[in-house]
Amino acid sequence: xxxxxxxxxxxxxxxxxxxxxxxxxxxxxxxxxxxxxxxxxxxxxxxxxxxxxxxxxxxxxxxxxxxxxxxxxxxxxxxxxxxxxxxxxxxxxxxxxxxxxxxxxxxxxxxxxxxxxxxxxxxxxxxxxxxxxxxxxxxxxxxxxxxxxxxxxxxxxxxxxxxxxxxxxxxxxxxxxxxxxxxx
Amino acid sequence: xxxxxxxxxxxxxxxxxxxxxxxxxxxxxxxxxxxxxxxxxxxxxxxxxxxxxxxxxxxxxxxxxxxxxxxxxxxxxxxxxxxxxxxxxxxxxxxxxxxxxxxxxxxxxxxxxxxxxxxxxxxxxxxxxxxxxxxxxxxxxxxxxxxxxxxxxxxxxxxxxxxxxxxxxxxxxxxxxxxxxxxxxxxxxxxxxxxxxxxxxxxxxxxxxxxxxxxxxxxxxxxxxxxxxxxxxxxxxxxxxxxxxxxxxxxxxxxxxxxxxxxxxxxxxxxxxxxxxxxxxxxxxxxxxxxxxxxxxxxxxxxxxxxxxxxxxxxxxxxxxxxxxxxxxxxxxxxxxxxxxxxxxxxxxxxxxxxxxxxxxxxxxxxxxxxxxxxxxxxxxxxxxxxxxxxxxx
Numbered sequence: 062x063x064x065x066x067x068x069x070x071x072x073x074x075x076x077x078x079x080x081x082x083x084x085x086x087x088x089x090x091x092x093x094x095x096x097x098x099x100x101x102x103x104x105x106x107x108x109x110x111x112x113x114x115x116x117x118x119x120x121x122x123x124x125x126x127x128x129x130x131x132x133x134x135x136x137x138x139x140x141x142x143x144x145x146x147x148x149x150x151x152x153x154x155x156x157x158x159x160x161x162x163x164x165x166x167x168x169x170x171x172x173x174x175x176x177x178x179x180x181x182x183x184x185x186x187x188x189x190x191x192x193x194x195x196x197x198x199x200x201x202x203x204x205x206x207x208x209x210x211x212x213x214x215x216x217x218x219x220x221x222x223x224x225x226x227x228x229x230x231x232x233x234x235x236x237x238x239x240x241x242x243x244x245x
Numbered sequence: 246x247x248x249x250x251x252x253x254x255x256x257x258x259x260x261x262x263x264x265x266x267x268x269x270x271x272x273x274x275x276x277x278x279x280x281x282x283x284x285x286x287x288x289x290x291x292x293x294x295x296x297x298x299x300x301x302x303x304x305x306x307x308x309x310x311x312x313x314x315x316x317x318x319x320x321x322x323x324x325x326x327x328x329x330x331x332x333x334x335x336x337x338x339x340x341x342x343x344x345x346x347x348x349x350x351x352x353x354x355x356x357x358x359x360x361x362x363x364x365x366x367x368x369x370x371x372x373x374x375x376x377x378x379x380x381x382x383x384x385x386x387x388x389x390x391x392x393x394x395x396x397x398x399x400x401x402x403x404x405x406x407x408x409x410x411x412x413x414x415x416x417x418x419x420x421x422x423x424x425x426x427x428x429x430x431x432x433x434x435x436x437x438x439x440x441x442x443x444x445x446x447x448x449x450x451x452x453x454x455x456x457x458x459x460x461x462x463x464x465x466x467x468x469x470x471x472x473x474x475x476x477x478x479x480x481x482x483x484x485x486x487x488x489x490x491x492x493x494x495x496x497x498x499x500x501x502x503x504x505x506x507x508x509x510x511x512x513x514x515x516x517x518x519x520x521x522x523x524x525x526x527x528x529x530x531x532x533x534x535x536x537x538x539x540x541x542x543x544x545x546x547x548x549x550x551x552x553x554x555x556x557x558x559x560x561x562x563x564x565x566x567x568x569x570x571x572x573x574x575x576x577x578x579x580x581x582x583x584x585x586x587x588x589x590x591x592x593x594x595x596x597x598x599x600x601x602x603x604x605x606x607x608x609x610x611x612x613x614x615x616x617x618x619x620x621x622x623x624x625x626x627x628x629x630x631x632x633x634x635x636x637x638x639x
Contacts, residue, residue, distance in 0.1 A: 096420035
């Protein structure tokens with residue numbers, strides 16, 4: 062079983078990101094469970110989403126405390142909370158950032174990938190300049206770095222799950238997927 | 246077309262509603278069941294639902310609309326949670342007392358105070374004596390399957406009693422799983438056409454609904470209402486079997502997991518049963534002969550079948566996601582212990598209240614329970630009959 066934790070802020074589409082990923086994985090015959098951890102439901106508040114992936118039915122309904130990988134949708138969260146809490150050794154930290162992965166001071170036992178999902182989202186006119194919707198770009202990177210699904214499955218999932226600008230979202234996911242290919 | 250879809254629990258209830266296409270849907274959104282109402286509103290706007298969709302000013306009014314519509318002979322559904330169900334309270338009894346087959350999806354949530362939006366069973370357990378049938382779901386698939394079956398159960402001539410379908414707030418209502426969504430026409434065929442016995446709109450057979458009923462006949466009418474829910478087990482069993490034959494997923498009153506040669510057992514409803522199954526697997530690997538029993542039907546309580554399934558155990562732990570302040574044990578525990586009373590040989594039964602306000606329950610907590618049961622099996626002694634799980638004690 063692979064367990065992934067997403068860190069984001071309310072309004073960035075973190076929960077939708079986990080849903081798109083679940084859809085893409087399900088298309089390839091995986092068993093998935095994706096769920097959000099809601100605290101205060103307001104824009105800007107830190108939010109979590111969890112996803113479990115397995116090749117057999119998933120029964121465990123508890124939260125994920127020791128993820129295999131984490132995804133940081135909002136880079137400002139790195140200074141606010143410990144995004145590596147419980148993260149297993151050798152796990153990926155996939156972070157939305159314009160920085161070089163080496164610039165982050167994470168312990169050496171983790172692997173770090175940085176993808177500028179914000180730039181990709183802005184370029185594809187997703188959300189506004191002040192509040193870009195970065196979820197599809199992030200998922201594109203995640204799928205590539207963790208070798209979770211084929212790009213086609215992801216693009217199809219976006220087509221089905223996103224009702225606003227599906228094509229632009231697909232383009233963002235594909236760009237991030239390709240960029241991430243240089244880091245995985 | 247029959248398809249596998251990634252849906253959360255709320256969406257499964259909305260999907261089932263779209264397929265059933267009731268005559269009237271009346272609901273007021275509340276966390277964590279909001280998305281049920283939201284999705285239904287979208288279906289209605291997209292022309293995928295032909296029934297009336299009413300958005301009243303409160304849950305009390307929502308249930309009142311359901312009662313009116315059902316009295317008029319309609320097939321009716323609603324959805325709510327927590328304070329919303331609490332606000333429906335007096336109308337719940339009226340729905341049951343008037344024998345109206347209303348189906349309600351309940352994303353189970355804690356009751357205030359303190360205010361909390363997360364999952365526990367306080368809301369429907371609080372309504373346990375309202376006369377409604379209670380079905381509980383472990384996962385999104387079961388929520389979907391239960392919701393479809395609920396119409397058949399509620400509307401059956403011998404039953405004519407409203408049904409709650411519970412799914413744990415957030416844990417299931419917001420959790421995305423891959424769900425087998427059946428073909429629209431197959432679902433419609435399964436539930437069939439609803440033919441009300443009485444209808445306010447039937448001018449050839451005029452009736453009065455809800456008149457005064459004093460010391461003369463109230464008691465007899467209550468008795469006949471109780472008979473309705475007492476007739477439900479046969480119908481629940483038949484519908485569960487038929488559902489299995491039609492869609493490949495049969496349902497009974499409860500699910501037994503690794504109970505064949507078990508000497509101890511954990512009884513737990515809804516989502517936590519999934520985590521419990523993983524714990525049972527681990528405990529079995531460690532050599533413990535333990536099983537799990539997951540009730541699906543809480544009202545009418547299948548006391549005979551439950552007792553038969555548990556009587557040979559040496560020790561049983563019943564886990565309740567609701568408390569009953571001042572009572573000798575929480576709701577599920579009291580039912581089960583009571584059901585076993587007449588057996589000369591019966592297990593020691595202990596109770597844990599867990600997960601109030603959405604407090605997580607992990608495999609390790611179930612293993613704690615397993616170890617406790619093993620100790621009771623060996624010594625025959627119960628140190629503490631009613632306790633709490635994963636709770637800070639200091």
